[in-house]
Amino acid sequence: MQRTPLRVAIVDDEPLARLAVCTHLARRPGFEIVAEYADGDAAAHGLALLRPDLAFVDVQMPGRSGLAALAALPRDSRPMAILLTAHEGFALQAFELAALDYLLKPIDDERLDEALERALDAFPYRRTSAAAAAxxxxxxxxxxxxxxxxxxxxxxxxxxxxxxxxxxxxxxxxxxxxxxxxxxxxxxxxxxxxxxxxxxxxxxxxxxxxxxxxxxxxxxxxxxxxxxxxxxxxxxxxxxxxxxxxxxxxxxxxxxxx
The missing domain is CATH 2.40.50.1020 (LytTr DNA-binding domain)
Structure with missing residues (x-):
């Protein structure tokens, strides 16, 4: 049985970084890009409305950061997140926001594939609806x-x-x-x-x-x-x-x- 594609949003103020992720996902089955955001304010609003399954989020952006955009969302409505950053040292924030992974820029294709596989593996365990739980x-x-x-x-x-x-x-x-x-x-x-x-x-x-x-x-x-x-x-x-x-x-x- 074919699995429904994971709905993906990309949050990054660098057009080339967004293009790199888009290009890679275009070669991979199982993912559908539903939105791109170039700043944290637009991302916080758009993610709350669209509720994608997975978001690639740039950690540091002008204005509201990617971390702040994620933190602004209620815990139960946050997407799985793969953080994008030019610097190491975000483990604490990654754990706090339940981030799936974080990738160092420039993004390595092998590491990106590893993160995508992790998203596919983790998604079935991620959400239990309130109705089902009750x-x-x-x-x-x-x-x-x-x-x-x-x-x-x-x-x-x-x-x-x-x-x-x-x-x-x-x-x-x-x-x-x-x-x-x-x-x-x-x-x-x-x-x-x-x-x-x-x-x-x-x-x-x-x-x-x-x-x-x-x-x-x-x-x-x-x-x-x-x-x-x-x-x-x-x-x-x-x-x-x-x-x-x-x-x-x-x-x-x-x-x-x-």
């Missing part, structure tokens, strides 16, 4: 084997879940329970306001996240409240940072560098 029968408990007994483990007790082949392991304090279900199936059945997948092999309960540490490859290292360290894949970072913000834990407050 109607979904989220998993409230797990039926697991404990020796010769079958016991119920409340979902709210589970701190994290790890993939184990065709099974998954629930971590509840010092206890471990094996469930006969794949991790990707469990991820669809758990309340996204409480749990988020952070890697293809792990799901965490959001209130267990104590610290984020940015890594050089744009992944992050998570420290949980019990001291456990987990890698968070860049593919899942936008959804994770947005979910933390909804819980009142903005990623910027948790982010450590160095």
């Amino acid at each position: 109607a979904a029968p989220w998993l409230r408990s797990f039926s697991v084997r404990a020796g010769a007994r079958t016991v119920l483990v409340g979902a709210a007790e589970v701190e994290r879940i790890e993939a184990d082949g065709d099974y998954a392991t629930l971590h509840v304090g010092t206890r471990r329970y094996l469930v006969r279900e794949r991790l990707h199936a469990l991820a669809r059945r758990l309340d996204p306001l409480q749990f988020q997948r952070v890697h293809r092999s792990s799901i965490v309960r959001l209130d267990m996240v104590a610290e984020l540490r940015a890594l050089t490859n744009r992944d992050a290292l998570l420290r949980l409240r019990d001291g456990t360290l987990l890698r968070a894949s860049r593919t899942y970072m936008p959804a994770l940072t947005q979910a933390l913000a909804r819980q009142g834990q903005p990623a910027a407050a948790l982010l450590k560098t160095g």
Whole structure:
């Protein structure tokens, strides 16, 4: 089945920079350019109206910056963002705005392709509509084997879940329970306001996240409240940072560098 193209907006005051992105996207299936903006004020207004799926945003522009244009949008209506910049050092702002990636100018084609693939991978995990969330029968408990007994483990007790082949392991304090279900199936059945997948092999309960540490490859290292360290894949970072913000834990407050 053919996937609906991601709707893309480009925000950059340099015409040649916008042209470079447009030219590259024209060679790629799966993307449709719906708007271009040359300044932050027009971008903030246009993005709010069009609500594209993905935006390329120049960090520094005359007048309102690209970061300010994104920050002016409500969190739930911000597009996935790929930041464009001539300077490194925007990791903190990138995490705070749930940016998918940031590319250094002049833009390298290979890195641009990598960012586009990340957008395609991340989009299915990015949005859960309010209507779907209200109607979904989220998993409230797990039926697991404990020796010769079958016991119920409340979902709210589970701190994290790890993939184990065709099974998954629930971590509840010092206890471990094996469930006969794949991790990707469990991820669809758990309340996204409480749990988020952070890697293809792990799901965490959001209130267990104590610290984020940015890594050089744009992944992050998570420290949980019990001291456990987990890698968070860049593919899942936008959804994770947005979910933390909804819980009142903005990623910027948790982010450590160095």
